[in-house]
Amino acid sequence: MSDKLDRLQKVIAQSGVTSRRKAEKLIADGKVKVNDKVVSELGTKVSPNDRIEVDGVPLEKEKPVYYLLYKPRGVISSLKDDKGRKVVTDLIGEIEERVYPVGRLDYDTSGILLLTNDGEFANQLMHPRYGVEKVYVAKLEGIPDKMELGRLRKGVESENDVLKALRYKILSVDRKKNSMLLELTLNEGKNRHVRRMMDVLGYPVQKLKRERYGVLTLEGLQPGGFRPLNPKEVKQMRNLAVKNVEK
Template identity: 60%
Template structure:
């Protein structure tokens, strides 16, 4: 059975399918000793594949939920030597990577896997899985300003939208507010940009939910394996939304 080269690379756990495509296009992939730069190439189990001259090995797919603390990079490495999400998985034989990103100063739920297809499914804009956040803001936003989030905020060429936003509590003395916001999008620094646009900078931000997954009883820095049922439900939820 043959599969597209980028899919096979993603399955190996090296990276996501999108990044695998970049590796191919930039001449960093060889099949049976020859550099391949076309994305349409298909390979089988009999083909010898190398990425940057290192043979890929098929890994068993693994899926984890991590409670990312603040002050941690959502990447597999960092050129400044800062702590990354993969540092919490040094005991694993598999090479996991984060599904999407959380800002350095944002804490909360992030999925880690070596399954590029699974990551692509959850991240693709058309799949629209709920991502729920708890936000603490400087100042107390008005309902009128929050309504703008549902219509869309124009920011640096992007239209940033929220599916839902709700004030949970306010502290009039400290002039702060706690809000719940649900997104389908995943733009860079999206929530911070949205609240900055209405004059209420974010003081704290935590992702509480991704699709059916929640932080449950996890503490910052802790992680757990996803159950086969949870993985299956995430996939089914995404595909159901598309239909």
């Protein structure tokens, strides 16, 4: 219904401007106006007909959209690149809404990448406390044994981070080429997480692909292809995040 009321910070987050937590700080700092009046109370509710400004900029009321992209290697997970390299939004140029990536995949990593203009949805999937599982397949240079791989579940130290995998599964071993295909399940996503873990063990990643994100897979897509998420998938992803917090 058009007269539905929502909390102000939720409306700001859903617009894609920022996360709900940062929206709350902007409100508390007196940087948000509703119908030309400064609002600093976090419990304030607004309707779709209210005019909202955030730090002097009118809030654009776009309909929330959600896309799954099969990111190829050699593409930047960003909206622009100062080196002129191809970015993910170049692959979905015909979309009218202003979408941005949910997290990122490295330049040389392929696989599932979500794009949306819903800041709250993006924050739920990116924040470590929600712990939505992501599954990667890595081609390794070298063949680690099970004892070495067991260190991944305990965690390895790299650049002041402790990097872990929830689970791992050996998919194949090629002794002639001295390589292994390894499936890794993570519930967090630190910078170059998989590559750094394997570098610590001494088995560099030659190729890396994210094959599953929560309930989502790459089924039916080719590299560079994308599709909208259906309402059921959006709800399932939200429920996964909430369920993990409640554990």
